[in-house]
Amino acid sequence: MNDDGKNNGKQILMTINIPKKWNPFILFIFLILLIIVVLIFANQLSIFNNSGQIGDYISGITTPILTFVAVIYAYRSFNKQREQLTYQIDDIKKERFRDTFFQLLNLQNNIIDNLKYGNELGRNIFKEIYNELIELYNIEIINKEKNKDEDYILKYCYLKLDDKHKDKLSHYYKNLYQIFSWIETNKDIDDKERADFVKFIRAQLSYYETHLLFFNANYFENRKYNRIDNENNRFYNMLLKYNFFKYDESPDESIKKIFYNNAKEKRLISKSASEEKTTNEIE
Numbered sequence: 001m002n003d004d005g006k007n008n009g010k011q012i013l014m015t016i017n018i019p020k021k022w023n024p025f026i027l028f029i030f031l032i033l034l035i036i037v038v039l040i041f042a043n044q045l046s047i048f049n050n051s052g053q054i055g056d057y058i059s060g061i062t063t064p065i066l067t068f069v070a071v072i073y074a075y076r077s078f079n080k081q082r083e084q085l086t087y088q089i090d091d092i093k094k095e096r097f098r099d100t101f102f103q104l105l106n107l108q109n110n111i112i113d114n115l116k117y118g119n120e121l122g123r124n125i126f127k128e129i130y131n132e133l134i135e136l137y138n139i140e141i142i143n144k145e146k147n148k149d150e151d152y153i154l155k156y157c158y159l160k161l162d163d164k165h166k167d168k169l170s171h172y173y174k175n176l177y178q179i180f181s182w183i184e185t186n187k188d189i190d191d192k193e194r195a196d197f198v199k200f201i202r203a204q205l206s207y208y209e210t211h212l213l214f215f216n217a218n219y220f221e222n223r224k225y226n227r228i229d230n231e232n233n234r235f236y237n238m239l240l241k242y243n244f245f246k247y248d249e250s251p252d253e254s255i256k257k258i259f260y261n262n263a264k265e266k267r268l269i270s271k272s273a274s275e276e277k278t279t280n281e282i283e
Contacts, residue, residue, distance in 0.1 A: 093188040101197060104179045105204070111172050117165070125168070126208035133161050133215075134263045141263070150260060158215045173216050176201075180238050198242040214245060214255045 117125035136157045144153055162169070183189075183197050205213065217236040239245065245255060 090188075094193075097186060097188045101179075101183070104175070104182070105201070108172075108175050108179065109204075111175060115168055115172070117168060123206050123209065126206060126212055129161065129165060129169075130208040130212060133157060133212075134259070134266050136161060137259075137263050138267050142267075151256070154215075154256065154259065155219050158219050162216070162220055169216075173213075173220075176213070177235050180235065184238055195242055198244060202244055202246075210245065211255055211259065213239075 113122050115122055115125050117128055120128050137154055140153045140157055141150070179201065183194050202210070217233070217239055
């Protein structure tokens with residue numbers, strides 16, 4: 001056969017649509033029909049002299065065919081069972097992850113419930129600490145040295161406040177960090193599931209918790225390892241990776257901007273109240 005004939009033969013074979021997965025029952029029926037056709041053809045040609053030859057012929061053909069069909073069916077059954085077992089193992093791992101996650105979250109909530117600062121309990125203390133940070137910042141900003149900018153003063157004030165409240169908040173932040181780290185490194189869930197668990201954590205945090213968490217991840221981690229930026233700040237970068245702070249601008253710009261505006265508003269209110277008090281004393 002010349003090359004053109006070979007190419008034509010290949011094209012014909014490529015146009016035949018052969019199913020990738022044969023159903024064993026359909027294959028078995030097809031083979032039985034094939035045997036019947038062969039027997040009819042052989043009978044017409046008078047190949048067999050007696051019924052014994054026909055029986056031997058059928059047995060010789062059907063036995064390997066049935067064995068082949070049985071092997072295929074057993075192989076497919078084994079693969080299916082293996083896939084089901086894999087799914088079951090994955091489901092068990094994910095269920096175990098969820099159980100551990102909610103246990104850690106429950107521990108975090110217990111830590112929060114036991115927080116106390118002045119007359120405030122639980123999550124309410126974060127508002128008090130945030131307002132205390134504003135007051136401390138305003139005192140420093142009024143008396144600031146010329147070579148100190150707002151960011152430097154904010155960092156200084158937060159670290160000073162963190163030292164003051166470390167007996168209350170140290171356990172809180174450490175446990176929260178461990179939850180994030182565990183989600184990030186666990187291999188039993190995918191990235192989408194990680195993002196969903198992080199969203200669930202964020203939904204638990206109050207406005208003031210979220211903002212103080214930003215300052216803690218931003219400033220405390222860098223001081224701990226003597227860093228000057230967040231390039232290798234694991235906690236801070238984990239939070240950014242999952243868009244934890246959910247602002248259009250970067251957290252450095254948005255959360256700090258909110259804080260500076262809140263501090264400025266407090267200063268204006270304090271200044272107005274002071275001027276009013278002075279006016280009343282003069283009168």
